Amino acid sequence: MTEFVLVPGLFTGSHVWRETAARLEAEGARAHPVDLPGRRPGDGSGADLAADVARVVEVIDAAADGGEPEIVLVGHDYGMFPAVGAADLRPGRVARIVYVDSAPVSDGVPALAGVPDQELRERLAAAGDTDGVLAPPAREEWPRWGSTAGVPEAALDRLTDLASPQPLGTLLRPLRLSGADLPPTTGVLCAESGATLATVRMLLSFGDPMIKALARPEVTFFELPTGHWPMLSCPDRLAEVLLAAAAGEGESLAVQVAPTVGYLKPFLLDVTERPRERRGTIDLYVPEGAEETPRPAIVFVHGGPVPEGVEPTPRDWPTLIGYARLAADRGVVGVTLDHRLHAVTAYPTAAEDLAAAVAEVRADPRVDADRIALWFLSGSGPLTAPWLSARPPWLRCLAANYPIMAPLPAWGVNDARFRPAEVVARGGTPPFVLLRVGREASAVAATVAEFLAAAEAGGAPVEVVDVPDAPHAFEGLDHTDSARDAVREAMRRVLDRLTAGS
DSSP states (O other): OEEEEEEOOTTOOGGGGHHHHHHHHHTTOEEEEOOOTTOSTTOOTTOBHHHHHHHHHHHHHHHHTTSOOEEEEEEEGGGHHHHHHHHHHSTTTEEEEEEESOOOOOTTOBGGGGOSOHHHHHHHHHHOOTTSEEOOOOGGGGGGGSOOTTOOHHHHHHHHHTOOOEETHHHHSBOOOOOOOOOOEEEEEEGGGTOOHHHHHHHHHHTOHHHHTTOSTTEEEEEESSOSOHHHHSHHHHHHHHHHHHTTOSBOGGGOOSOOOGGGSOOSSOOOOOOOEEETTEEEEOOTTTTTSOEEEEEEEOOSOOOTTOSSOGGGSHHHHHHHHHHHHTTSEEEEEOOOOOSTTOHHHHHHHHHHHHHHHHHSTTEEEEEEEEEEEGGGGGGHHHHHHHOOTTEEEEEEESOOOSOOGGGOOOOGGGOHHHHHTTOOOOOEEEEEEEEOOHHHHHHHHHHHHHHHHHTOOEEEEEEEEEETTGGGTOOOHHHHHHHHHHHHHHHHHHHTTO
């Protein structure tokens, strides 16, 4: 018989697993939802991660008493820290560890690293109060801790009513592991939180060391079309996934033999094979005649985050090169750059890099400094906000392909400088061309919908070019006539803004 040990996350207890546990037992398994110590009001002082690990060990030992059952250890967000710590102390007892909407955990790292709020992380780390507690969220604050997409109102009420304080010692004291081999793992990704198999594959293609460790045959994945709380939003489906994980099912990244991400595949349009001119962090693709008559320029801004040290760097990706050459074929200077969006917290650094690159482009004698457009892709969408807000007279147009138009909830980034919807809601922004794909991740599509609604409310000049059947980063994946037409149309609209009044 399979025994599931279910470890809750921040502010929660065994109650969040109620429906999922019932479904597991109805299918013939046994479920052991865990209540971690120090979670009742007034008793959290002094509780820490070691105490949580010890509690999970107790449940494992009780489940294994009198036999050799197959124990599957399941953790949700913070719950992965005590779960992995317990598996480390009971080698051979646990058959599989299942991560539910949680990042990998490792030795020496405190659970604070997984708190989805950058400002709160910094404040708690600076205070260093391991004896205090963190008050649970109010009902309207739960989305700060993970997408509540799909959670029924009654379940959200229950989550709020039963929420418990989180002892700070559980967040600030690091996980300590012995180095023993851990059992096979399964990740349950929640798409509404922004975690998808496509995202993981892209990170794998970047060569991220942590993601490479997940591309082993014994590591599998499932993806659920829901938010951070699948045990509340789709408890029966989560139970089915847990049973399948226990059986060793799921998708493995180890079988991926070639990159499927679009940015590494050939561009969808035929463009002239003109050489680049490399200057520092920027590459210029210059059309004929620019030496005699300065030309407008389009700066193409890659998405991300892209881990530091990735090769090839973004300005050498076929998609970026293709767009820059297409611009040059249309008679304007195409520019690509490498900026330092290496993490979701690095938007300020990337914004500085972009501003410096634009200044360098405008200073080039072959560029008409009064006619510049900026074209953003994917995760660079938040970088549009400063330019929408500033609106220098030489910035004739902004464009964005399949953009992420706000930091996703799971990123924990609250910097108001990088929320484009708040800017366009005020109106008075430059023209904006948005290329929208139909097969977009729902969490990303929600940021685009929010941006467009804000633009309409503010009367901002935003035009949408739709590619209904195309996926994210479609330029290397979808070489259909409709996709080619959409790229040509988006380029035509940007060029119209660049050359208006000339």
